[in-house]
Amino acid sequence: MLKVSNSKWQRIIDQCYQNGQGHIFRFWSELSENEKRLFIEQLSRINWKQMNHLIELALKPEKKIKLRLEPADVITLNQRKKSDEKAISLGEKALRAGKVGVCLVAGGQGSRLGFEGPKGCFPVTPVKNKSLFQLHAEKIRATAQKYSTTFPWYIMTSRSNHQTTIDFFEKHDYWGLDKKDVFFFMQEMIPAVDFDGKFLLETKYHLFESPNGHGGALKALWESGAVEDMKKRGIEYIFYFQVDNVLVQMCDPAFIGYHIMENARMSNKAVRKIRPEDRVGVFCKIDGKTGVVEYSDLDEESMYARTEKGELKFWAGSIAIHIIDVAFIEDENKNGFKLPFHIAQKSIPYLDERGNLVKPREKNGYKFETFIFDALLDADKVCTIEVDRSKEFSAVKNRDGFESPQTAREDLMKNYARWLREAGIEVPMNKDDLPVFPIEISPLFALNADDLKSKISLIPEITKPLYLE
Numbered sequence: 001m002l003k004v005s006n007s008k009w010q011r012i013i014d015q016c017y018q019n020g021q022g023h024i025f026r027f028w029s030e031l032s033e034n035e036k037r038l039f040i041e042q043l044s045r046i047n048w049k050q051m052n053h054l055i056e057l058a059l060k061p062e063k064k065i066k067l068r069l070e071p072a073d074v075i076t077l078n079q080r081k082k083s084d085e086k087a088i089s090l091g092e093k094a095l096r097a098g099k100v101g102v103c104l105v106a107g108g109q110g111s112r113l114g115f116e117g118p119k120g121c122f123p124v125t126p127v128k129n130k131s132l133f134q135l136h137a138e139k140i141r142a143t144a145q146k147y148s149t150t151f152p153w154y155i156m157t158s159r160s161n162h163q164t165t166i167d168f169f170e171k172h173d174y175w176g177l178d179k180k181d182v183f184f185f186m187q188e189m190i191p192a193v194d195f196d197g198k199f200l201l202e203t204k205y206h207l208f209e210s211p212n213g214h215g216g217a218l219k220a221l222w223e224s225g226a227v228e229d230m231k232k233r234g235i236e237y238i239f240y241f242q243v244d245n246v247l248v249q250m251c252d253p254a255f256i257g258y259h260i261m262e263n264a265r266m267s268n269k270a271v272r273k274i275r276p277e278d279r280v281g282v283f284c285k286i287d288g289k290t291g292v293v294e295y296s297d298l299d300e301e302s303m304y305a306r307t308e309k310g311e312l313k314f315w316a317g318s319i320a321i322h323i324i325d326v327a328f329i330e331d332e333n334k335n336g337f338k339l340p341f342h343i344a345q346k347s348i349p350y351l352d353e354r355g356n357l358v359k360p361r362e363k364n365g366y367k368f369e370t371f372i373f374d375a376l377l378d379a380d381k382v383c384t385i386e387v388d389r390s391k392e393f394s395a396v397k398n399r400d401g402f403e404s405p406q407t408a409r410e411d412l413m414k415n416y417a418r419w420l421r422e423a424g425i426e427v428p429m430n431k432d433d434l435p436v437f438p439i440e441i442s443p444l445f446a447l448n449a450d451d452l453k454s455k456i457s458l459i460p461e462i463t464k465p466l467y468l469e
């Protein structure tokens, strides 16, 4: 057992041994004083009670209890025809009154995309190659201008990408947003373990940790003082979205309006699943309460179940866009809520016995994550509206193929082409239903088809790549 002269350090080291993790000190004698201090600092943050519980769950998973599932209540596109007008007017009123803030979760590791750096810095637009962050920033600026307001923007990062994210915003001068309206906050990290429940070393003085999932946002918003800031500014509703969705309709007034109309504490956007196997979480009533069941957790019977009309019974897929009441975030934290951890097998880089970094291709351990949608189960009132996937969701998840930068660019261009056509402008298309010339419309020029119609005189004939700003 490792002995050191600093008694505070010794207590932390002893804890690691007592919890069966003494192997992590095998390179201790090679470390500088500063490296030792950094290592101890990381180890002092471990919540052992929680950690041991999670390791136990990962190694001896509890038998899955079959959940009583029913389809969730969703306001369908068809039903929306009757009530959208009222919802939009309510939503616009809340926007103009400055009651809406924006929360972006960008703390993930983006491992499937394999891009060095935060995913938000990834260049994605079809003509100008703007980054995801710039695209979102411009949407926020344009929406704020439209409603003569400002939106405070709360951006969740994690320890591994916090500074790089801020540096990127600084470098680009926040794309014209006022710096005092952009608030970065960090989520917690949690160590990963191998299949024997042992911590893995990332370097000789650092455990491999991963961010605690997008569910970490609810606690981090509270602990960072963001909720306090929202209250000071009179923000009542948070528009929540994920960094990789290029089609997100920022602060959609209809969505905000339905949330208000339904008196909901947390609201959701749902898209219609096409195939039973579509890899999206589905909105269900879980033992009577609205929640989301991850696609990997949905039992086969429910996945393939059909209604009498032959439609999928569990059709409402989540696209991870929510409105959350600020008061709900506050209540959750005051009541000491705990979102459940989901355990996933992943391939995790680690130092071998000789101190060489190994990047396994195969899965070699467990990561622990919480999901924001589990908070739905705590909300006494939830509202879910159906939206059109092709207009609102296209995510950059993988390096290529399905949900990749290429599909995101194509989906952006298909939408821009549709707006132009709706405004009466001819767009030359190829046989794959894509514009012959790359097209990009800055959110500062138009946020949707209606905006574009009012600027028709500014649009040239499309005989070469087109960028409108």
Ligand code: UTP
Pocket (backbone or CB within 6 Å): 105, 106, 107, 108, 109, 110, 111, 112, 113, 119, 156, 187, 210, 211, 212, 213, 214, 216, 241, 242, 243, 244, 369, 397
């Ligand atoms: P994903 O679950 O798609 O994860 O996150 P990811 O990190 O982007 O990519 P992979 O799985 O490693 O390839 C969906 C959204 O949730 C955020 C991500 O930044 C993304 O916006 N997220 C995820 C967090 O903010 N924190 C987390 O701990 C996990």
